[in-house]
Amino acid sequence: MFRSFLTLSMGVALASASGQALASPDAEALHRTATAMFSPLPSYVAKEGNPKNDAKVELGKMLYFDPRLSQSGFISCNSCHNLATYGVDNLPTSLGHRWTAGPRNAPTVLNAALHTNQFWDGRAADVEEQAKGPVLNPIEMAIPGEDLAVDRIASMPEYVERFEAAFPNEEDPLNYDNIANAIGVFERTLTTPDRFDAFLEGDLNALNEQELAGLQVFINQGCVGCHAGPALGGQIEARFGVVESYWEATREYIGVDQSTMPMDVGKFAVTHKQDDLYVFKAPSLRNITRTYPYFHDGSVWDLRDATQIMARVQLGNDMSDEDLDALMAFYGALEGEIPAQALQLPILPASTSETERPTMR
Ligand code: HEC
Ligand code: HEC
Known part of the structure; x- marks a missing residue:
């Protein structure tokens, strides 16, 4: 090629x-x-095996903006890939958990679903696989394990309902893979004609x-x-x-x-x-x-x-x-329009007394 x-x-x-x-x-x-x-940008980048529905897009957007997917309760995907600044943080290298600077510049999430692979070195196949990385990365969102991420999300009843609506045919839809699948479907809407x-x-x-x-x-x-x-x-x-x-x-x-x-x-x-x-x-x-x-x-x-x-x-x-x-x-001429739906902040589900409290440790 x-x-x-x-x-x-x-x-x-x-x-x-x-x-x-x-x-x-x-x-x-x-x-x-x-x-x-070249070819024109599609309005959606479909993936077989992760079908799109409106409930999933909205859920993915919530997770994308939810800082409770980080150990500190402070960092969301949007912290480093700010949609109000074209999906980047405009820093040489990103600041993550406890303000630790990472080794690389954050690429934009806009149109990223179109890439044949993800990360500067291509080490993830697609946006779904990519999304599983930062939540657990100790210098990014620093959640100590997949189960802890799932438990924290599952402690909020509204999230439980939203996973059921987004993955209607699954028996136990609230799992780590589906956190990534929902975020992935949201990212697949982020094309900027x-x-x-x-x-x-x-x-x-x-x-x-x-x-x-x-x-x-x-x-x-x-x-x-x-x-x-x-x-x-x-x-x-x-x-x-x-x-x-x-x-x-x-x-x-x-x-x-x-x-x-x-x-x-x-x-x-x-x-x-x-x-x-x-x-x-x-x-x-x-x-x-x-x-x-x-x-x-x-x-x-x-x-x-x-x-x-x-x-x-x-x-x-x-x-x-x-x-x-x-x-x-x-x-x-390559400066495009970010979908209006993505620029509207979601109202996030309320925490409950069951929700594990964020910590800076
Ligand atoms: C042989 C392949 C190749 C060619 C030819 C090439 N580029 Fe690149 N380009 C790259 C790679 C690889 C990077 C990423 C480099 C890095 O940061 O490690 C890059 C990065 C860039 C960046 C920075 C993007 C960013 O988000 O940081 C710009 C701008 C760019 N190229 C423009 C151009 C222009 C204009 C030309 C023609 C004059 C060109 N490139 C030719 C491979 C190429
Ligand atoms: C602390 C800052 C930070 C946070 C939080 C973060 N990212 Fe990133 N992201 C980065 C950096 C830095 C890279 C590049 C790393 C590399 O290539 O090794 C990256 C790479 C990516 C890429 C690859 C894009 C491409 O062009 O290859 C995508 C997609 C992405 N992040 C989405 C997300 C999602 C979704 C979340 C939330 C689950 C998230 N990021 C959380 C900093 C961050």
């Missing part, structure tokens, strides 16, 4: 070198090229001249080799630093003292294969203007810098100011 995209984009690069002026891209031709590489979708769907006026020029640069430069599909990313894993060392190339941009940061080995930590050293998932670029700071370590705050770094370390190019201007404009 990776290779075929690169070949495709090189073909386009040749076409443009032979006369296509950057300043006035042909919207029709670009539309044809783009629809072969934007003007680029309107363009892909055939509205050739949806993007202005400069945004079209940016799309052309994105294709011609080969960004599309790794950032393709409906989310413009989330499908391909690649070494960070194909052409140059990431750390060497980014020294001038990075706002932190690199010597204090251990270098993240990426997927190597999961597979221990030499080929996976410094391999990370190419993230989605939907809503990229909002999901700063950038990269797995959150080391770069400025999107223009992050873009120039990408061109240098992944492709060996130094991008012109004109190309960067165009790309920045194109990113603007």
Whole structure:
């Protein structure tokens, strides 16, 4: 897949070198090229085996916002993936239980269900499997065990009823898997259609001249080799630093003292294969203007810098100011609309005298 995209984009690069002026891209031709590489966002990302119903979406939203899924009673999924800030915390790396800083930047939950796998190193298959991690992670939500999470939720009668409604054919629906299934179905609703979708769907006026020029640069430069599909990313894993060392190339941009940061080995930590050293998932670029700071370590705050770094370390190019201007404009067209339903805070079930009290321990 990776290779075929690169070949495709090189073909386009040749076409443009032979006369296509950057300043006035042909919207029709670009539309044809783009629809072969990208596709519009769906309104829901379905998964077989975890069917959607309204009760499950609402339950998943409640669990997503419920800080009682953390040991301290203070941290919810929304603490680090704040839907009011496009599903991120805008911190270099997240703060979890007892304000412990984790090792990586929190990616957005928006459109994440479309990714072929989850986490920067792809270690979870889908959003359901992913959701089981943070609740128990000692530096995230820090609940000491699955049973404790289930007991705390089951101590609230309204939750018991809501699990019965959300999983109508199950005998004992309130279990840890279904906590994750409900959160997963909610996350599957979090797609954010934007003007680029309107363009892909055939509205050739949806993007202005400069945004079209940016799309052309994105294709011609080969960004599309790794950032393709409906989310413009989330499908391909690649070494960070194909052409140059990431750390060497980014020294001038990075706002932190690199010597204090251990270098993240990426997927190597999961597979221990030499080929996976410094391999990370190419993230989605939907809503990229909002999901700063950038990269797995959150080391770069400025999107223009992050873009120039990408061109240098992944492709060996130094991008012109004109190309960067165009790309920045194109990113603007990728800023989408968060579903209204997700932005409305749920009223959470009341605790009872049975509910285990939160603790900072
Ligand atoms: C303390 C902060 C924190 C909390 C709380 C938290 N997350 Fe995350 N989340 C992260 C970080 C950091 C990563 C990236 C970790 C990695 O890749 O190793 C991540 C990764 C993810 C991803 C993967 C996205 C992608 O593009 O690969 C999803 C989805 C997600 N979290 C959803 C959730 C859900 C659902 C909850 C609640 C059950 C939750 N998170 C709780 C910080 C947090
Ligand atoms: C060979 C694959 C590859 C190519 C080509 C590529 N990228 Fe990336 N991109 C990645 C990977 C992998 C990451 C994640 C790096 C990390 O943080 O570890 C990434 C990260 C990014 C980020 C930061 C996203 C975030 O949420 O932190 C931006 C912006 C970006 N790329 C834009 C581009 C642009 C623009 C181009 C073309 C000039 C491009 N990329 C070319 C693989 C690629």
